[in-house]
Amino acid sequence: MPLNTSTSAQQLRPLSLTGPEREPVQFTVNLVGAPTEVEQLVQQIKTVAEQFLYHWKSFPIALPQPLSAASLALSGFGHNGSSTVGGSRKMRPINLRDLFIAPPFDELDAVASDVTGEPRRLTNTQLKTLRENGEFDVPSLHFSGQVHKWRLSQLLQKGTLRAHDSFLSDLALAARFLVVTARSRIFSHFFSVFYAARALLIGLIKLLNMIVGVPALLAHNLDYKIKEERCRFLIAELVCRPEFEDCLDGLCSYVRKILRRATMEKFDFNSCDITQPIPYLFLTPKGQEIDLRLFCRDIMRKALPILLCILERETRGWFLHFRERLIAELRAKKLTDKEIEEEVNEAVMKEYLQRVYSSILSNAKLLELGVGIPELLVQQAQSVVIMYKAVEKVQRDIKRSREDHQKCLANDHSVLSRVAPWLRSKLRHAEEHKLKKSAWSAHEEALKMCTKHNLLQTAYFLSRDLAFMKEREPVLLKELKNAKAPTRSFQWACRIWSPKSWIIRRNFQGQSDIIPTVISQQATSIVTPRSDPSQPVFLVEKEIIRTTSTRWPFWRLLNLMQRTWCWTWNMMFLLGILVPWCSPLSLRALFCVKPFMPDLELSQVNGTLFPRKTSITQTMGSRLIELWRHISKSRTRFETEPDTGFIGKGLTRNLNRIWNYFIKGFLGTIVILFAFPLLCLATSFLSILLALTAPLWIPVFTIFLHLYMILIYDIDSPNNNRNRYCILLEALIWNILSQGCLQPIAAVLVAIIVCPLASGVILVVGVARYALRLLWDSLTFHLFIKKCGRVPASDSIAVRRIAGPGLALDYYFMIRPEQALAAFEAKMELDELQAYQHAMERIILQPQKDFSQFVEACFGPFSAQLAKMGPYLSLDREAQDLMTTLHEKLEKRRRELQTSLTTQVKTRIKLNTKELKIAIQLAAHILEKYYPSHIIARLSISEEEFWDNKGLAVNDWPGLAGLIYTEIFSLDFLTPLTENDTHFKLEPHPSLDLTRYSEMVQNATDVIGSKGLDLLGNVYAPRGNVQVHLPFLEVTAFNPRSRITLTFRKPEKRDMSVGLTTPRVRAHRAAQQSKLPDTQHWRPWKKKTDEKSVTEKLLIPLPVPHPVHIAINIYNRDAEHPIPLDSELVWEILKSIEDCQNGEIMAMSSVTRYRSAVMESSNDSLASSSSLGSTRESGSATGGSGTGVDNGTETLPCVNREVCTQVKVAEEHSPNSGFHWTLSNWGAAQTTRRRTNSNVRVDLASPEDISLDTDSSRAVFNPYGTTV
Structure with a gap:
């Protein structure tokens, strides 16, 4: 039957008593000494302002009436369609804190006694379970189907099954010493005979390497070379x-x-x-x-925002209904939860991909990028999805084979399967064997599916990749492993003695040539290499460089010989050539008269060598000439300066002569003539002697250096990661003595003596403990428990309750539909109060807004600004008083609408399937009558925007009802209770009157009609252990260069944290990231796999x-x-x-x-090609709002939307632009009757008007309705 219109609801429930009453603002103008024109102008402005501006003379704040106080007529709930719910009955106000009363779980005293009040004796069934497990169950009295589970202390009874399980664990521990520990001492990688032999071999190799050198080779960049060849093989044809x-x-x-x-x-x-x-x-x-046009960056840059919008849009409107229908159908086929989960996830993903592909193929903007671009994008995404499916299928097969093998091991080896290292070893070997057999299964499966879906391009590259992995990679890997490079190379530079033998190279336009060496005495102006590419660059080589490496055996002896050879020749050159002939103390500096330049530099003009001016060296004759020249200049400067000092030149002249001629001249000449020749001769002859004997003492020095590297620090170590200090001690004491000699003896002793002895002791103790436990359990059971045992009423040292009502966490609270509807109406009142608050705040602030706009329009062109003083300050104070009164009344009503439910209790409240669908349907009918006139009408947004912010279709009242229910309780509320769920009733207080809601529930069948309960709105099917994931597809699946x-x-x-992604994709990536431990524990006995x-x-x-x-x-x-x-x-x-x-x-x-x-x-930028966030475009082009980029800022689609007041920032106007007149109600302001009363009358409404502000604590429910 049709519902009543919203007009009747408004008549039944008025929004307010009377409207607010305006009064013009009175201005006081006192101008002293102003011209007449100014006074007239000001009076005219005052008159106009008093016509426009106003304040609230009276502002009645009447909160909306509560639903319990109003008679909300819902036509169609009566049997004849004429009765109304609560039409004539006066409803008492409902105290929401009494709506949900938790049941008492303390029934142990009642359970422990019989009808006569005597303690209840244990039954035969309880005694049997007690004998087997050491536990017994007692049925609950208040909670049907629930039991209290009690466990006896092991001092009284452990149970035959638990004792047998402990005995098997003892046998497993004994077997572990023989099967795992003893075997590991022979073949393990740590503390074993095998490891000792390896350490002994390593120690001997270290000794040999320290003395003569063992080859050290390594294959560099092996993975990179394989990948490079793989890429080239894909496109070789x-x-x-x-x-x-x-x-x-x-x-x-x-x-x-x-x-x-x-x-x-x-x-x-x-x-x-x-x-x-x-x-x-x-x-x-x-x-x-x-x-391969998808490799074009320009195409992908324009396509990615469009694809992102499509991916986000196609998740809406179908997922919940599709998922619930599939789960219900598969449950009807009696499939297991695991099979249902796999089938539903696969079907959901398939449906989502089909929707995405259809949208891409029909998108007009993607068609503009080029002919066939949408088809290429779809094929690329299909290829990625198919390859992931192939990999997942192979991984599932491997996981299934691992689980089957583990079950077989548990059945065949009941004791050894309890030994964790043995079980891991068997499973690891089986998994490696399976991986080796299915190495190409993913390629073959993906190739078969690509051929089936007519993805010929992907199939071609897959076949090429498979051919490379099967045929080319093993051969290439073998070749690259043989092509090893030495881990370290050494260069030995030997000086070329004669400058005429220096090697000069001419580099020009990428070519390098050796030119003849020419020594010239004429210097050039350019000696540094030029950056001009049209000019050649000359380089000189003054050394002959020889190279050795760790590639060949005896490389340390080669290093010793090369070091001896190079150091000998370089030292002979230094001591035999440079010091006696080119240094400042050389023979050349003693016997030559003029200064000389021993070093040469290279000209960048013609490549010739000429003397370097910076290397000029003074001789004995030049030093004498320089000395006396300096004395002459000093005397001349003294005589030519004016006599202006403290002491005249007549007295200081003699002192100056003594200082210059005697101290500097005489003594300096004596030093140059006698000391300098002796120093030159001694230095030169000593250096020549050392140069001649260099072949004798340099080899001794290099041999001592070789011994130093062996004993203290290895300078020529072939590996930088290896220890360099005291290698000889490490090889002898640690590798050979400790690990090579003492370790095998200790390992054999542990394997032969310690492990069998420990295993025997554990076996004997285990058998004895098992026998004693069976004997003790039998004695206590027959002598004490069977005769004296009774149901306990509390925990004690002998018995303890381990399960039952109130202890387990996997239970739910079952409520009645009447309670759900009462809480639902309270939530609607909260929403109405929230909308009422926004509307009233806008009305209260309207006079101030009109005042500021009036001042800006009239006085803005004269650079005048509004000052918060005078009449405007009075308006501000009145508004603050009204705001305070409004908030106080709202807060009072909200406190009354709060329930006593905690977050833990809310998450456990549920209904059965029938009652949940009835509650949702009745709530939808209430919303349809109540929401448009009482809440949506008060909002500052349109009805379409309201539904879009909720993520629902227009007039989707069942979806909105489910969304509100999730905000009241939790997301699990929409999942009905099943027969297997543990639940307790959450009853209302007996004094609470829920008659109106009971009549609504009783008459719900007449409203629903003959279609049954299957069409009663959106609820979740009971999922049990079925986890259905939200469908998603990363936008990088369309980019062939994404990996x-x-x-x-x-x-x-x-970097996975940047780029155009949806919030769901980022959440999925965050969930998939593995959490590595902060610190790696040092456990060398654990083998790294x-x-x-x-x-x-x-x-x-x-x-x-x-x-x-x-x-x-x-x-x-x-x-x-x-x-x-x-x-x-x-x-x-x-x-x-x-x-x-x-x-x-x-x-x-x-x-x-x-x-x-x-x-x-x-050449449109990303912002211009994807401006989807600012305006909503047509469905044929983009299909809705999506992602936009504005001013370089990425705008992602919002899925968690809430109703809020829109704040619009006006653009800055240019100085010459006109002001737009926006004062509200100009006609009403002209006709408003002037009032002289300045008092503000505030009409207080009923004290029951209160609301709960849930904006800060609301449960955001994304996956409900049509928003996923």
């Missing part, structure tokens, strides 16, 4: 389409040109304006077309190189001078081409031209 050959040749010519330029000058690759198109279409040998970006030996680390997974073989998405790399590879097949892709410079150039937007756009234009398609080439 591709050829360029004939119409794109010119584009390919132009691209390769451009790369060669940039490479040639880079060898001659330094410049930034990214700063170049790249206009060279890139071919994106290729062919396989069988003629299959490979379209791997190959660079030259520097793989980029992908490498976690192997199927995902190591199948990379998602496949590492297909960028079309730029594909083009270069195609070019290099037949080119006489191929472009070196192993060069880091080439990788930098190719990366700059990939990242250049201009090149991408030109490439797309070229592609579409050859495909005879029309595409708009646009």
Whole structure:
């Protein structure tokens, strides 16, 4: 039957008593000495202002009446359609704190006694369970189907089954010493005979390595080389389409040109304006077309915001109904929870993907990016999903085989299966065997599904990848492992004695040539290398460098010989050439007259060597000449200066002569003539003697250095991570003596004596304990428990209650629909009070708003501002008083509408299926009559915006009812109780009158009709252990470059925390991140196992190189001078081409031209192409609001929306712009009767009007209704 209109509800429940009454604002103007024109102007302004501006003379604050006090007529709930609920009955107010009364769980005294008051004896069934488990159950009196579980102390009874379980644990511990510990002392990686032999071998190798040197080799960048070859193998057969050959040749010519330029000058690759198109279409040998346009950054940059909007939009409106229908259908087929969970998750994801794919194919903006772009995006996403499904299927098979093997081990080895290390070892070996057998299963499964779904491009790359992993990778891995490089290289520089033998190289435009060595006496002005690429650069080599490495045996002896040879020749050069002939104390400085320049420098003009001016060295003759020249200058300066000192020159002249001629001249000459020659001769002859004897003492020094490296610190250590201090002691004491000699003896003793002895002791003790336990249990049971045992009423030292009503946490509280409806009406009153508060606050502040707008409109052009004084200050105070009164009344009503439920109790409240659907349907009917006129009408937003903020369809009253119920109780409230759930009744207080709600529930069948309870609104099916995940798809699934970006030996680390993602995707990523421990415990006895997974073989998405790399590879097949892709410079150039937007756009234009398609080439930014957050566009274009980027700020779609007052910030007006007149109710202000009374009359409403502010504590429920 139809419901009454909202007009009747408004008549039954008036919103207020009388409206607020206005009174003009009175202004007092006192102008003293002002001109007449000014006084007239001010009086006119005062008159106009008093017509416009007002304050509230009386403002009645009448809160909305409570629902319990009003008769809310719901037509159709009576049998004949004429009766109304509570139409004539005067309802007493409901105290919501008495609505839910927790049941008493203290019934132990009643359970422990019989009808006569005597203690209750244990029954035969209880005695039997007590004998077996040491526990017994007592049925509950107040809670049907519940039992109190009691456990006896082990001093009285443990039970045969528990005693047998303890006996098996003792046997497992005894077996562990033999099967695990003793065996590990022979073959383990820690403290074993095997480890001792290995340590002994390591110690001997260390001794040999310290003396002569053992080869140390390592295969560098093995994983990177494998990945690089894998990428090249994927595209090894591709050829360029004939119409794109010119584009390919132009691209390769451009790369060669940039490479040639880079060898001659330094410049930034990214700063170049790249206009060279890139071919994106290729062919396989069988003629299959490979379209790689999704690698274009410009296309993906424009497509990602659109895809993000589609992914978010397609999660709405279908998930709950679809999930609940599937769960109900599968439960009807009697499937297990695990099977239901797998099937529902798979069906939900399939439905979500179908919706996403359909939206992508029909999206107009994606079609504008190019012909076939939506199909490519769908195929890319399908490929990623299929590969993930293949990996998950293989992982499920491995997990299932592991579980089956564990069950077989538990059945076949009841004792050994309790030994955790033995069980882990067996499972690990079985899993490794399974992984080895199913290494290519993921590839094969993905290839089969791609072929089935007609994804030919992905199938081609998968077949190529599978062929590489099966055939090419093992051979390549073997070759690369053999191609090892030494861990360390040593360079020995030996000085070239004669400058004529120095090697001079001329570098120009990437070429290096050796030119003849020419020594010239004429200096040039340029000696530093020039940065001009048109000028050559000259370099001089004054040393001959020899290299040794750890590749060959006896490399330490080679280092010793090279060190001795180089140090001997360099020391002979230093002591035999430099010191006696080129130093300031050399023979040349003694016998030559003029200063000399022993060092030479290289000219950057012609590459000749000439004397370096900075190396000028003074001789004995030049020092004497310089000394007496200095004395002459000093005397001349003294005589030429004016006599202005404290003491005249007549007295100081003699002192100056003594200082210059005697101290400086005589003594300095004596030192130069006698001391300097002796010092030169001694230094020169001593250095020559040391140089001649260098072949004798340098080898002794290097041998001592070699011994120092053996005994104290190893300078030539081949591995930087290895210990360098006291290697000899480490090898002899730790490796050979301790680990190699003492460890095997101790390990054999432990394996042969200690472990069997400990195992025997544990076995004897276990058997004795088991026998004594059975004997003791039998005695206590037959002599004491069987005769004297009774049901206890409290815990004691002998018995303890371990389960029962009030103890377990897996229980729920069951309420009646009447209680749910009463709480629902209270929540509606809270919502109405919240809307009423927003509306009244706007009305209270309206006079101030009009006042400020009037001042701004009239006096803003004169740079006048509003001052908070005078009449405006009075308005502000009146508004504050009204606000305080309003908030006090609202707070009082909200306190009365609060229930006594805690958060823990709310999460456990539920209804059964029938009562829950009735409660939702009745709540929907109440909402349909109540909400539009009492709440939505008070909001400052439209009805469509209200439903959109709730995430529901328009007029989805059952969905809104379910959403409000989740805010009142919890999300689990919408999951009905099942027969297997443990529940207790949460009854109302007996004095509470719920007759009106009872009549509504009784008459609900007439309103529902003959369709039954299956169409009664949205509820969750009882899920049990079924966990259905929300469908989601990362936007990176559409990007073929989302996982791997190959660079030259520097793989980029992908940051998962940035980018265009939805809140759900970010939450999923956060949940999937593994939490690593902060500190790694040092446990060397634990063997480190490498976690192997199927995902190591199948990379998602496949590492297909960028079309730029594909083009270069195609070019290099037949080119006489191929472009070196192993060069880091080439990788930098190719990366700059990939990242250049201009090149991408030109490439797309070229592609579409050859495909005879029309595409708009646009340079729109991300903000302009995805401005979806500011305005709601049509469903055909974007399908709703999504993600927008404004001013560089990412705007993500909001799923947790609440009704709030909109705050609009007006844009700043230019100085010459006019003011928009926005004063409200101008006509009413002109006709308002002036009143002289300045008192404010406040009409207080009933004290029952109160609301609970739930904005700060509301339970946000995202997955309900049509918002997921």
